[in-house]
Amino acid sequence: MSSVILQGTTRLLVALILLFSVYMLMRGHNLPGGGFIAGLIASAAFVLYALAWSLQEARAALRVSPVKLAAIGALLSLASAVPGLLKGFPPFTGLWLFIGGGEGDKGIPISTVLLFDVGIYLAVLGAVLALFFTIEVD
Amino acid sequence: MGWLLALPFLLPIATGLFALGARRKPRRARAISLLGCIGLFIVVVIIFVRVVDEGTIAAQMGNWPAPFGITLVADRLSAVMLLLAGLVGLVVAIFAQADVDLRREVLGFQGFYQLLLAGVCGSFVTGDLFNLYVWFEVMLIASFALLILGGERAQLDGGIKYVALNLVSTLFMLMAIGMVYGLTGTLNLAALHVALAEVDQPAALHMLAVLLIVAFGIKAALFPLYFWLPASYHVPPVAVTAVFAGLLTKVGVYALIRTFTLIFPADFSFAHDLLLIAALLTMLSGVIGAASQYEFRKILAFHIISQIGFLVLGLALFSPLALAGSIFYMVHNIVAKTNLLLISGTARRMTGSFNLAEIGGLYRVSPVLAAVFFIAAFSLAGFPPLSGFWAKLMLVTASLEQAAYWVAAVALITGALTLFSMSKIWSEAFWKPHPTGEVRSLTSLTVSERIQRMLPTVLLVAITLGLGLFPQPLIQFCETAARELLDPAGYVATVLPSRGG
Numbered sequence: 347m348s349s350v351i352l353q354g355t356t357r358l359l360v361a362l363i364l365l366f367s368v369y370m371l372m373r374g375h376n377l378p379g380g381g382f383i384a385g386l387i388a389s390a391a392f393v394l395y396a397l398a399w400s401l402q403e404a405r406a407a408l409r410v411s412p413v414k415l416a417a418i419g420a421l422l423s424l425a426s427a428v429p430g431l432l433k434g435f436p437p438f439t440g441l442w443l444f445i446g447g448g449e450g451d452k453g454i455p456i457s458t459v460l461l462f463d464v465g466i467y468l469a470v471l472g473a474v475l476a477l478f479f480t481i482e483v484d
Numbered sequence: 485m486g487w488l489l490a491l492p493f494l495l496p497i498a499t500g501l502f503a504l505g506a507r508r509k510p511r512r513a514r515a516i517s518l519l520g521c522i523g524l525f526i527v528v529v530i531i532f533v534r535v536v537d538e539g540t541i542a543a544q545m546g547n548w549p550a551p552f553g554i555t556l557v558a559d560r561l562s563a564v565m566l567l568l569a570g571l572v573g574l575v576v577a578i579f580a581q582a583d584v585d586l587r588r589e590v591l592g593f594q595g596f597y598q599l600l601l602a603g604v605c606g607s608f609v610t611g612d613l614f615n616l617y618v619w620f621e622v623m624l625i626a627s628f629a630l631l632i633l634g635g636e637r638a639q640l641d642g643g644i645k646y647v648a649l650n651l652v653s654t655l656f657m658l659m660a661i662g663m664v665y666g667l668t669g670t671l672n673l674a675a676l677h678v679a680l681a682e683v684d685q686p687a688a689l690h691m692l693a694v695l696l697i698v699a700f701g702i703k704a705a706l707f708p709l710y711f712w713l714p715a716s717y718h719v720p721p722v723a724v725t726a727v728f729a730g731l732l733t734k735v736g737v738y739a740l741i742r743t744f745t746l747i748f749p750a751d752f753s754f755a756h757d758l759l760l761i762a763a764l765l766t767m768l769s770g771v772i773g774a775a776s777q778y779e780f781r782k783i784l785a786f787h788i789i790s791q792i793g794f795l796v797l798g799l800a801l802f803s804p805l806a807l808a809g810s811i812f813y814m815v816h817n818i819v820a821k822t823n824l825l826l827i828s829g830t831a832r833r834m835t836g837s838f839n840l841a842e843i844g845g846l847y848r849v850s851p852v853l854a855a856v857f858f859i860a861a862f863s864l865a866g867f868p869p870l871s872g873f874w875a876k877l878m879l880v881t882a883s884l885e886q887a888a889y890w891v892a893a894v895a896l897i898t899g900a901l902t903l904f905s906m907s908k909i910w911s912e913a914f915w916k917p918h919p920t921g922e923v924r925s926l927t928s929l930t931v932s933e934r935i936q937r938m939l940p941t942v943l944l945v946a947i948t949l950g951l952g953l954f955p956q957p958l959i960q961f962c963e964t965a966a967r968e969l970l971d972p973a974g975y976v977a978t979v980l981p982s983r984g985g
Contacts (some may be wrong), residue, residue, distance in 0.1 A: 424498055
């Protein structure tokens with residue numbers, strides 16, 4: 347399928363969808379959102395790209411193999427449990443590191459929860475794309 | 485503590501990821517997977533020992549206090565189920581080294597195998613209804629992948645039936661969870677024990693019970709919801725069937741026992757009557773189904789169903805002895821059934837087929853295999869002094885205590901028919917000569933394959949024999965576990981210390 351209209355709008359939309367997925371990922375800590383839904387949204391961007399251009403182009407745009415991406419994501423999520431282990435807390439206890447804090451300002455919070463969510467994001471993105479790429483090959 | 489209880493699922497997930505990463509080098513993937521299984525077995529043994537020493541242990545994930553976070557709990561029932569999962573995981577992993585071909589290894593067999601173990605262990609250790617649902621999903625994904633891995637036509641056919649019915653089960657479970665949350669506002673099992681007792685809506689409770697019985701009944705293969713099992717269990721490699729038979733349906737039974745002892749009130753006779761009828765019909769229909777089959781693995785698949793009936797029977801009778809009988813039966817059945825399926829795989833390797841009409845002569849060429857089959861099969865049929873005898877004795881005694889004579893009668897008839905099927909396999913596969921004479925002996929296999937095939941079998945047979953000859957420690961353990969189940973105050977106090985039970 348090669349439609350100029352679809353291809354033209356896809357260029358724009360893919361960037362927007364990916365940006366939105368990152369927004370959902372970050373927002374998920376306190377509000378509806380999070381790694382799972384953000385990963386689904388991001389995979390929608392690649393699916394759209396594959397439909398407008400081709401499967402090969404979408405694979406090339408992803409750069410790494412989706413299965414590898416899923417495995418890396420799952421390992422990241424598991425790794426987020428490790429700081430808790432070192433500090434003697436139960437698994438997956440949320441721990442925060444504040445960067446650049448000062449008077450009345452806590453700074454940028456970096457947490458194991460975020461690491462977990464990023465891992466889920468990559469795992470879902472990789473798993474969904476692995477399924478999609480496999481089904482689409484005929 | 486938290487880490488100890490989380491390891492039964494964290495370890496297989498990590499192992500699975502590394503095995504998946506190494507899947508293009510099958511030998512390395514196998515080694516990683518086997519190491520992971522050994523590690524898992526060590527972890528579950530440690531948990532078992534601690535639970536026996538200290539009683540119920542609990543941990544709160546992420547340091548969120550119950551009932552807000554996800555609780556992990558191991559009481560005696562959970563501990564023994566974890567121990568069995570670790571054991572089956574390990575022996576089948578050894579057997580799979582000989583049984584699963586390299587093509588399936590490259591497609592990621594070991595990764596999915598570990599994911600399945602993670603789902604099973606997670607179900608046994610969780611103390612949260614929604615988390616239980618998540619582990620069921622993990623199991624469903626992993627088991628579906630294992631069923632269809634390799635992509636043969638029969639596999640896809642069986643896989644579709646399997647996944648369709650299991651999705652229905654999952655849907656029912658999700659509806660039940662929604663109802664529970666609407667009624668009580670919590671999904672923590674211990675908190676539900678307190679909260680559901682205060683719900684004064686019999687209609688809602690009955691509805692909930694039916695939803696959960698249907699959901700877990702499909703997973704456990706209860707009558708009349710078991711049709712997916714004989715349609716799918718004979719299609720994958722036999723190592724996969726063995727781990728499914730040993731663990732998957734038992735998770736459904738475990739979930740039934742857990743919910744109907746912990747969250748529902750003990751005098752809930754509506755659910756117990758329903759379970760009793762389902763259990764009796766499951767026992768009979770499974771064993772009659774098996775009698776009409778003429779293929780090694782299909783006979784065993786139907787017997788899985790029949791034995792699920794026995795497991796649920798103990799829950800339905802709802803007395804200390806009956807529940808203890810159920811747990812004893814669970815231990816006996818997982819060991820014997822997994823072993824029989826492994827033996828069927830080796831028998832096929834020797835004779836070339838699962839079809840009883842086309843094989844034979846195994847007794848003459850490999851008496852060792854015949855001996856282990858004999859012990860496992862007659863234990864399944866309930867012959868003294870093997871483990872199945874004590875399990876059936878406990879359940880039959882429990883039913884006689886309640887003057888439920890027809891229940892005892894059905895159990896005995898089922899035992900007799902089981903014996904019929906096992907004798908059929910014995911006389912066809914082992915006793916009669918092979919129709920074309922093309923039967924191999926164990927000594928014709930390479931040394932490593934012989935060890936991979938026979939070590940798990942001999943180990944499991946030794947456990948069956950040990951349980952049969954020295955049943956007392958396990959019976960005592962099961963009785964303590966049953967008392968814990970019937971009086972959940974200790975469980976609730978461990979999970980929710982602030983309520984003081």
